[in-house]
Amino acid sequence: MAAVRQALAGWLASCVSSSSHIPGTIPRVAIALSGGRDSAVLLDAAASVADELGIHLVALHIHHGLSRQADIWQRFCAERAAALQVPFDARRVRLAERAGQGVEAAARQARYAALRELCQQHGATCLMTAHHADDQAETILLQLLRGTGLPGVAGMPEMDRPGRLAGVTLVRPLLNVSRAAIDAYAARRGLDWVEDASNQDPRFLRNALRHDVMPALARHAPGYRQTLARFARHAHQAQTLLDELGAQDLQAARRPDGTGLDHRQLLTLGEARLSNLLRYWVRVQGLRPASESRLADWQRQLRRTDGAAQVALPHDGRVMRLYRHRLYWEEASPTPTRQADTTATLRWHGQREWRLPNWRGTLIFAPMPPGSAVDAATDVPEALLSSAPLRAEPRSGGERLKRHPRQPSKTLKNLFQAEGVPVWQRAVPVVWLGSKILFVPRLGVDQRLLRDAAGQLEPHPGAWWRLAWHSLGD
The missing domain is CATH 1.20.59 (Chorismate Mutase Domain, subunit A)
Structure with missing residues (x-):
């Protein structure tokens, strides 16, 4: 029992000193409360020492909806927090499983995202989870069996900052406390908790390790937890050196x-x-x-x-x-639809965006501040933009663009090649103003149109607008 309380007291004090809270206010620490034995012990021990340290707690529960017992677990957590006079909040999440990502990984990702939001909502700058020494040993062995690299076998750090919770310090205060010590604390305090039946299912490798492998290891190598923790520290140091080398090589390249x-x-x-x-x-x-x-x-x-x-x-x-x-x-994006009869028209009168879904992109119109320098490659007078309807059409082949006043016009194909625009980025619309090309994304404004219109616009062309292309594939 003393080991649990000492670990909590030390890390709670560390959270206060390392977190940023408003001066003159009482810092708040969040406890991730699943309702299981480990998190029940974490909350009970934290509540017993928080007042001594001048810390406010908040218990946070995530409802994944994966078990028929999920509603019961949430009610239990709310009752447990109320009994200890700790504020409680819960959040339901939906799992968005990605390709190559299982339910466990999706649940973990959703859980930490929700915990981050709840911490920010309650003003908690530190979040504590109930991972302990046996969890750490299981994680390291699990990652070894999966064949992961050094980041996997480096295990879980005691403090993860900024880690996966932007702006919130993630702390695992019981990471050096054994499951046996946590069991002893729960028994002495007479705590109750909920049991997740999935934790007993031997089809899951982690459960097989916990119930079959770890007890055998404990009999033959009682210090295996400390040995694996030392291995994890060495792996972390080695990965740190590899990251430094990777950063240097990345910068050089x-x-x-x-x-x-x-x-x-x-x-x-x-x-x-x-x-x-x-x-x-x-x-x-x-x-x-x-x-x-x-x-x-x-x-x-x-x-x-x-x-x-x-x-x-x-x-x-x-x-x-x-x-x-x-x-x-x-x-990654599919090839845009390019049909011979695909055409879009716009009568421009100050719009900031022209969405062109057939090309999976948007033509942006940005007003130029008065007196700013004009870039002939991208900027167009307002009077010219509103002088005739704009029309977006696919390339038909042979179109020519004059990019520079003193250089001849060239075909779009030649210009794309000269600019090093990849083939997959050339499926862009040609924007016409009446019967003349105004703008081609990734190349710019046609100088012939500006030249022809100059006589009509001088000496006071008025406001200018900058054209830019935003593609969903960029």
Whole structure:
């Protein structure tokens, strides 16, 4: 019992000192309360020492709707919190399962998102969960059996900041406390809790580890928890070094214009170092980790091309593309519908957006501040925009655009090639003003139209508007 209280007191004090709260107010710490034994012990122990430290608690429960007993669990949690005079709140969530993501992962993702929102709503800058030493050991063994890399076997940190909860410090104060010590606390305090029947189902690997493997380990290697925790710390240190190397290699490979990585620089790296860079790049993009087989396939494709070819590597709703030695990420999107008779018209009178769903994009009209410098490549006088209807049509072939006043017009195909616009980004509308081309996304305004209209607009052309194209695939 003393071990639990001491762990809680130390971490509660740490939460207060490390969190940011309004001076002169009492800090608030949230307790993630599932209703199980571990979280029941966490709430009881926290409530017993919070007043001594001048801390307010709030108990938060997430209702996943996965069990027929979920309503009963929520009522139990509310009653348990009320008995300890701790404010209580709950949130129901719906699971949005992604490809390659199971129910457990989807539930975890939804749970932490809801907990973050509840913490912000109640002004809690610290969230405590009831993970303990046996949970940590199970997690490490589970990740080893799944063949994950160092991030997986590094286990759970005691403090995760900013972690998965932006603006909220996630703390696991019982991570060095054994399940036996938690059982002893619950027995001495006469606590009750709810039981999730799924925790006894041996079909789940974690349950098999908990009920079959861990007791055997305890008999033959009583100190296995400490040994695995030490291994996790070493793995975490090794991963930290790999992340530092990945960050250095990523910076070295960045193109000067910041539009991606230089493919030629990547090819100077050895196999292990390139895999580490790609793995790190995926993570900083906020994407799910790539499997070992996928990383190996990426390496093969990147090394087999000289960079002039087009390579598309889909992953987690994004696409890593290689074009003209530039490697970059973009949103995955289907090829836009391009029919010969697809046409959209607009009578412009100050609209800020023109949505063009056939091209999965929007033409943006942004007013220029008075006196600002005019960019002939993107800016158009207001009087010209309103002089005739605008018409968006697909490319039919042979259209020409004059991008610079002192240079001849060129075909759109030649201009796209010269600008290095990938083929999959050329399916854009040609915007006409009457019978003349006004604007082509990714290329700019036709200077012939501005020249022809200059005599009518001078000497006071009035306001100017900047044209820009926003594509859902960018």
